[in-house]
Amino acid sequence: MAQKATVFKVQLQIADMDRHYYADHNLTLAQHPSENDERMMVRLLAFALNASESLHFTKGLSGETEQAELWDLALEGTINLWIEFGQSDEKWLRKACHKAKQVILFCYGGRVVPVWWKTNSAALARYDNLTVIDIPDTAVAAMATLVNRNMQLQCNISEGQIWLSDANQSVLIEPQILKQGS
Template identity: 60%
Template sequence: MAQKARVIKAQLQIADMLRHHYQDYSLTLAQHPSETDARLLVRVLAFALNASENLVFAKDLSDEGEPELAEYNLHGDIELWIAFGQLDEKWLRKASQKAKQVRLYTYGGRSVPVWWQQNQNTLQRFKNLQIWEIPEASVQEMAGLMSRGMHLQCNISEDQVYISDGNQSLSLEPRLLKDFS
């Protein structure tokens, strides 16, 4: 019998001093049975870093042809496609063709530099692709914030992201591997 996705509710307060974006969000996330708490919190972090009124999570995590997190314009076109993990060139090419901008948030500790070394030259040709690395220690710390009803505050200033749930807080510094160009 197939396991069902777990529903996670998150209240997210964002203060992004870089983009001057200050907003509260009520998020409902589906956590696939195979998805770790750490990966779900990476998705929440990506939402906070790119938050806008038109940024939405996919309704079905199993649909590989659609972004897990995306910003759509009024015509339904994908302005921003956000992906996670260490994806192959074929998948990123497809996303780059469908969206105006693509952001990939990688994580996974020591495997990220190996993946980046193997793919860096090939991925340079995608002018609308930006790649970020989330340090593994930060990903594991974020997993400690996980609960079915999260209340998180996220402050973004310069290169630092501060996340707190009222009881514990952490600081992390995403690292830019590839910028748009």
């Protein structure tokens, strides 16, 4: 029998001074059995950095292969934002870039990211609507310490620095932009 996803409830308060976005979001995150806490928290961070009323999680790892794990859909079905995670291959990112107005790839994984980037940067340079962001391994590990089945988190974003906090600790995240899309 297949394992079921673990459900996490998140109350997320976002104060994004860079975008002038201030909101509270009540989220339900489903963690696929093959997904670790680090990856789930990178997904939550991606939500916080791009939050809007129309941004939402899809079925992700267990859903359709033609969907992003996190995306912003317009009412008429246009994909405004497609967000991917990990070290995606060029073919998959090309497909996403053709379907969406903007695509963001959140890389994580420490030492494998520079190797992946060196191999793929030339091919990915041609996609004007693609942004590639590396989340440092130390920050990813620190975010995983915040994991709880019921999380109450605050996310403060200013000048490219992100502070993700719960009642007991704060984590500083300083993403590195590998490629900036238009």
